[in-house]
Amino acid sequence: MKKVISASLAICLLFCLSGCSGYRSHYRAVGFAHSNVSDSAFMSFYSFDGTNVFKLKSKNAGEKLKYSAKLETGAIKVYYGTDGSRRELFSVGAGDEVSSSLDLDSTGRVYIIVETDGNCRNGDLRFEIE
Numbered sequence: 001m002k003k004v005i006s007a008s009l010a011i012c013l014l015f016c017l018s019g020c021s022g023y024r025s026h027y028r029a030v031g032f033a034h035s036n037v038s039d040s041a042f043m044s045f046y047s048f049d050g051t052n053v054f055k056l057k058s059k060n061a062g063e064k065l066k067y068s069a070k071l072e073t074g075a076i077k078v079y080y081g082t083d084g085s086r087r088e089l090f091s092v093g094a095g096d097e098v099s100s101s102l103d104l105d106s107t108g109r110v111y112i113i114v115e116t117d118g119n120c121r122n123g124d125l126r127f128e129i130e
Contacts, residue, residue: 074120
């Protein structure tokens, strides 16, 4: 009986410790400000190297994901995921600025994954679901 209870507790603990999403943030940053609420997110930094993940929520079909980014040095790729797979949304390099939108086909969680290619400096990225 003790083995069954121990095994059950171990399985419950495993589920509690693992997140629902496979996306994880891990980064080194200086002068890093960021925010994430259900329908918008931003990150602004002096120096950033790594991956940052935002979780947004689309409440109605037909909404748009609006985004903008600018970067002084380095390179960033931004992906989005809605169904467990990720697709590239845009990339921005040294001195570039991007501003556009994407039509969302479904409702639910929208993951925004920001990945750098080495150290980046003086960046600002903004995302909003409307």
